[in-house]
Amino acid sequence: MARLYCRWRRVVLCVCTLFTSLVLLFLYVGILVTMGMVDTTTSGTDRDHFIAPGASRNNGYAPCSQTFWQNNQHGNAFWNNLQLVVDYRFNPIMSLHNSSRSCNKRTFYESVRRQSFSKVKGMLNSDELPEMLKDFVSSMHRRDYSTLIQPNGVCGAGATDEKEAPLLLLAIKSTELNFKNRQAIRKTWGQAGWVSGQSSKGEEGGGYVRRIFLLGRENYDDLGGNPLELLQRESELYGDILQWDFLDTFFNLTLKDVLLWKWFSRYCSRTRFVFKGDDDVFVNTVKMITYLQDQLNEPQADKEMKNFMVGYVIGGASPKRNNRSKYFIPESFYRGLYPAYASGGGVIYSGQLTKRLHKISERVHLFPIDDTYVGMCMIRLNTFPVHHSAFLIFDFAGNQEDEDCSYHKILVVHKRSPSEIIETWAQLKTRTQCWDAPLR
Numbered sequence: 001m002a003r004l005y006c007r008w009r010r011v012v013l014c015v016c017t018l019f020t021s022l023v024l025l026f027l028y029v030g031i032l033v034t035m036g037m038v039d040t041t042t043s044g045t046d047r048d049h050f051i052a053p054g055a056s057r058n059n060g061y062a063p064c065s066q067t068f069w070q071n072n073q074h075g076n077a078f079w080n081n082l083q084l085v086v087d088y089r090f091n092p093i094m095s096l097h098n099s100s101r102s103c104n105k106r107t108f109y110e111s112v113r114r115q116s117f118s119k120v121k122g123m124l125n126s127d128e129l130p131e132m133l134k135d136f137v138s139s140m141h142r143r144d145y146s147t148l149i150q151p152n153g154v155c156g157a158g159a160t161d162e163k164e165a166p167l168l169l170l171a172i173k174s175t176e177l178n179f180k181n182r183q184a185i186r187k188t189w190g191q192a193g194w195v196s197g198q199s200s201k202g203e204e205g206g207g208y209v210r211r212i213f214l215l216g217r218e219n220y221d222d223l224g225g226n227p228l229e230l231l232q233r234e235s236e237l238y239g240d241i242l243q244w245d246f247l248d249t250f251f252n253l254t255l256k257d258v259l260l261w262k263w264f265s266r267y268c269s270r271t272r273f274v275f276k277g278d279d280d281v282f283v284n285t286v287k288m289i290t291y292l293q294d295q296l297n298e299p300q301a302d303k304e305m306k307n308f309m310v311g312y313v314i315g316g317a318s319p320k321r322n323n324r325s326k327y328f329i330p331e332s333f334y335r336g337l338y339p340a341y342a343s344g345g346g347v348i349y350s351g352q353l354t355k356r357l358h359k360i361s362e363r364v365h366l367f368p369i370d371d372t373y374v375g376m377c378m379i380r381l382n383t384f385p386v387h388h389s390a391f392l393i394f395d396f397a398g399n400q401e402d403e404d405c406s407y408h409k410i411l412v413v414h415k416r417s418p419s420e421i422i423e424t425w426a427q428l429k430t431r432t433q434c435w436d437a438p439l440r
């Protein structure tokens with residue numbers, strides 16, 4: 001009798017253990033499924049969510065699965081396929097043995113880029129492209145343009161006896177003929193040297209600011225004259241001109257990013273931040289200094305600086321397919337959405353990120369739209385720009401401009417003429433009651 005009881009006990013114990021395991025398994029699966037559902041519902045509103053190239057517009061934040069297994073997501077798009085060759089080449093999974101080259105990196109990257117052109121040969125019918133894009137394609141393999149004029153100070157104008165590393169380099173996209181814009185900027189928000197932060201309490205910090213203007217060259221045949229001599233004199237006077245030997249056209253603007261990063265990595269290694277923007281924006285440099293110093297005082301600042309980029313962020317944008325647009329990119333050239341990017345009107349990034357962008361840009365084919373190109377480099381660094389509402393790339397909304405202290409609450413506003421820049425700067429300085437207004 002006792003033996004029988006014992007055997008029964010063992011059977012019951014066995015069944016119970018099995019049952020408990022099953023219950024636990026059910027619970028586990030249940031939790032996994034719920035978590036999965038939560039994940040998909042929240043990611044729909046997350047503006048920085050990664051968007052796989054090729055995702056359709058309606059499902060701007062489509063989960064990877066929709067496109068991940070799609071074989072032909074790049075179609076016959078020229079740029080996508082060109083870049084695919086390079087991306088595969090540097091993907092450590094795709095080419096295990098080739099990922100760590102120690103020989104001359106630059107010529108190696110160059111040769112990989114060159115090889116990728118031969119692999120996509122015949123894919124693009126240039127005759128169907130608009131003139132501007134045709135010009136771009138014919139020279140997009142080149143980025144080795146020499147400098148015609150260099151700033152005289154180390155890392156731009158404003159290098160006086162500094163006691164600490166420069167806080168900010170203002171790198172402003174200009175053209176030879178925009179002398180008035182440059183002059184207005186020099187006299188106002190672009191003053192180099194020591195710039196104090198703004199606070200009525202008198203406890204103001206500050207930082208050293210440097211300035212350069214980024215220029216290509218004009219087509220002198222069209223111009224009927226050569227402004228280079230004037231520019232040379234301007235450079236002697238202000239020491240803030242950085243000019244390269246390429247045609248200063250809209251589709252060549254990306255060269256100003258790539259070549260600025262290269263120049264910065266060589267001459268500005270200690271500079272903490274770069275502001276890169278157009279010569280028709282107004283910048284509240286004083287507030288910018290305070291804002292940047294606050295960033296440096298954040299607890300994790302050192303780590304954050306590796307990826308620091310802030311501006312007016314555009315996420316999930318698709319290429320303009322209307323051939324009357326200045327930004328027109330046909331389907332035969334690029335397919336898919338653009339990665340999140342900060343508008344090129346005015347953007348700030350850290351010196352550390354600048355050097356990383358310089359390195360990664362060796363692996364990214366030039367793209368005709370400059371700020372989009374920066375976004376393409378950013379996803380390859382596995383990072384993204386952060387949006388800030390004080391960057392007004394599309395100007396003030398409604399009559400916000402007329403509100404009290406409106407200009408004291410912003411960092412960048414586009415777009416402003418030279419005389420507007422001068423007028424606004426004067427107001428910024430005199431309205432002391434606004435000095436403490438926080439950023440919007």
Ligand SMILES: *[C@@H]1O[C@H](CO)[C@@H](O)[C@H](O)[C@H]1NC(C)=O
Nearest residue numbers: 088089094095096097098099
């Ligand atoms: C590695 O590099 C060599 C020569 O540079 C090339 O021929 C080869 O195809 C590459 N291997 C892979 C897996 O990409």
Ligand SMILES: *[C@@H]1O[C@H](CO)[C@@H](O)[C@H](O)[C@H]1NC(C)=O
Nearest residue numbers: 135136139246247249251252
């Ligand atoms: C860019 O500059 C180069 C060198 O001057 C020129 O050959 C090319 O046509 C320019 N590209 C565009 C799109 O204007």
Ligand SMILES: *[C@@H]1O[C@H](CO)[C@@H](O)[C@H](O)[C@H]1NC(C)=O
Nearest residue numbers: 128129130131321322323324
């Ligand atoms: C723009 O596209 C339309 C319709 O596809 C075409 O008829 C026209 O020729 C194009 N214009 C230019 C300048 O390419």
